[in-house]
Amino acid sequence: MYNDTTQAELDQVLVKAVNAFxxxxxxxxxxxxxxxxxxxxxxxALGDELIQTAMAETNLPEARLVGERARTMFQLTSYAxxxxxxxxxxxxIHTAVPDKTPPKPDLRKMLVPLGPVVVFGASNFPFAYSTAGGDTACAFAAGCPVIVKAHPAHAQTSTLxxxxILTAAKKCNMPDGIFSHVYGAGFEVGEYLAKHDAxxxxxxxxxxxxxxxxxxxxNQRKNPIPVFAEMGSVNPIFILPEKVELESESLAKQLAGSITLGMxxxxTNPGLLITINSEGLExxxxxxxxxxxxxxxAKMLHQGIATNYAEKLTKALAQKGVQLISQTDEEIExxxxxxxxxxTNGKTFLENPILHQEVFGPYSLIVQCADEKEFLEVAKALEGQLTAxxxxxxxxxxxxxDLLNYIQDICGRFILNNVPTGVDVSLPMHHGGPFPASTDSRFTSVGADGIKRFARPLSYQNWDDEFLPDELKNTNPLQIWRTVNNELTREQIS
Structure with a gap:
């Protein structure tokens, strides 16, 4: 239904984006x-058409999509x-001190937009992490035009x-090229965009x-650019001895809900449960x-995800030392x-890196460690995660x-006695983590701090006040918080 955008068409899109910037x-x-x-x-205003279209393309239920649409709108308005x-x-701002030796210059710094941003739609969140999702909202807030590559699994939803966005751009008199939407079933369109100088x-x-x-x-470009990729993780859950001994039943109920949520x-699905052998564990x-x-x-988002899950699950269960505890025993469509x-046991887990990999779907592996020492070794062996x-x-x-000190080094969000599924859209939320969970652990893809990904610092030295951006002028016409001579204030500079 949707043809891949040609290179000639992409070039036109990119020229418009640069001009719009x-x-x-x-x-x-x-x-x-x-x-x-x-x-x-x-x-x-898209109303039920958007929900029904997404239901048809993703197999997601109506209630989930209605909630995700509300989240997407909240992201836009809260980031605004x-x-x-x-x-x-x-x-x-550091104001000048001309009588100092040598004279101290007037210095003023703020973040400024990077330029055109390409956003790749996510398969599992057709609204909140896709066309008008958090990345797009952050880029617009930072002052950057956006080019979205629609995810082929829900191209019609993405088009709606x-x-x-284009209707809103017209109503708000945005420049032509502020937003563009392109298609590509394979990797070619994405590669061309990633390598383009614009x-x-x-x-x-x-x-x-x-x-x-x-x-x-x-990073192979003549002028490398930042890529803010959130690539998932196994989100380990460390279950400590007294907790499992005292609360085995309630803990099981809590974790089962998180493991199976949304299939x-x-x-942030918990793919690893790491603990120590005990009667409470049994x-x-x-x-x-x-x-x-x-x-x-239930049906998975689309056949591609279902096929990938089946392949990775089969591979994980075929590993030596892995035993099946439970699996859906009914005939499923x-x-x-x-x-x-x-x-599996701790020794097997430590020796087999395949068991450390994400199996995207309703699967979790319990790692039963022999003792406290092995428990700590398993923690040390884990790669970067979105959550722990x-x-x-x-x-x-x-x-x-000691365990806590190691865990906090591998995750972007450290959770106590709660589950990782459910990512709150708020300023304290950090959705990212050390590689391979993301390509830059310093930044989040959820919450208004994500705006900073698409901006860079620019320092102005010895500029006359009338030529400075409003954000840095003496009178502070925007009434924003600024650090002036090392003090946080909204006051004017006299």
């Missing part, structure tokens, strides 16, 4: 915010408010969202293979097996995910300080 970067924070709020209104507030600009940054949510390819292409198709496993069995399989729980979770009593925490 030189106009849009001069637009006020209020103008950017108004544009983003108008996009949210246009998405709402953050853009207007201006804290993300990190404006700082793109049309909403593109200044990339936002991506998806597989490790896809994100790493974009990262490599972008495991969240980048009870926990039986409770978890029962809870897992009570969940009915094609496209549904087998809900699966398996186990500690299930522990206060006594457990006091007794395992």
């Amino acid at each position: 030189h106009q849009y970067k001069t637009f006020s924070l209020a103008q950017r915010a108004n544009f983003m709020r108008t996009i949210a209104q246009e998405i709402e 408010a953050a853009a207007e507030q201006g804290n993300w600009l990190e404006a700082s 969202m793109a049309n909403a 593109v200044k940054a990339i936002g991506f949510t998806g597989s490790f293979g896809g994100g790493k390819a974009l990262f490599d292409w972008a 495991g198709q969240f980048c 009870r926990f496993i039986q409770h978890l097996k029962r809870e897992i069995k009570s969940v009915s399989p 094609e496209g549904k995910g087998l809900i699966t729980l398996a186990t 979770t500690l299930m522990a009593t206060p006594n457990d925490i006091r007794a395992h300080q």
Whole structure:
């Protein structure tokens, strides 16, 4: 239905984006915010057509999509408010001291937009991480035009969202090229965009293979650019001895819900449960097996994800030393995910890196360590993760300080006695993590701090006040918070 965008067409899109950038970067924070709020209104105006289209393309239920649409609109409006507030600009000023030897210059610094940003739509979130999702909202807030490559699994849904953005752009008198929407079933379109000189940054949510390819292409350029790729993880849950002994049943119920939520198709799905052999662990496993069995399989997002899950699951279960605990035993139709729980020992896990890899779907592996020493060794062996979770009593925490110190080095979000699924859209949220969870652990793809990904610092030295950006003028006309001579203030500079 949708033909791949040709290179000639991509070149036209990129020329327009560059021209739009030189106009849009001069637009006020209020103008950017108004544009983003108008996009949210246009998405709402799509009504039931958007929901029904997404249901047909993704197999996601109506309630999930209605909630995700609301989240997407909230991202746009909350990031708009953050853009207007201006804290993300990190404006700082040191006024001149001319009688110092040597004279101290007037220095003023703030973040400025990078340029055209390419965003790749995610397969598992057709709204919130796709066409009008968080990456697009952050780029608009930062002052950057956006080129979205539609995910081929929900191209029609992506087109509806793109049309909403274009309608909003027209209503807000945005420059031509502020937003473009392109298609590509294979990797060729993505590679061409990643390597093009006009593109200044990339936002991506998806597989490790896809994100790493974009990262490599972008860094092979004559002028390398940042790639902000969120590539998923196994999100280990460390279950400490006293916790499992005292709360095995409630813990099993809590974790079963997280493992099977959305048929495991969240980048924060807990794929590893790491613990130490004990009687309490045996009870926990039986409770978890029962809870897992009570969940009915559902269709996965699309056949590509279902096929990939089946292949990786088969590979994981075929590894020496892995035992199946529970799996959906009913006959299921094609496209549904087998809900699966398996186990192995710590020694096997440490010796087999295949078991460390994400199996995207309703699968989790319990790693049963022989003792405290092996427990710590497993923690040390893990790669970067989006999240890591500690299930522990206060006594457990006091007794395992070394473990905590190692865990916090491998994750972007450290959770205590809660589950990783469910990513709150707020300023304190960090959705990212050390490689291979993401390509830059310093930045988040959720929350208004994500705006900073698409901006860079620019320092102005000895400029007359009238020629400075409003954000840095003495009178502070925007009334934003600034660090002036090492003090945070909204006051004018006299």
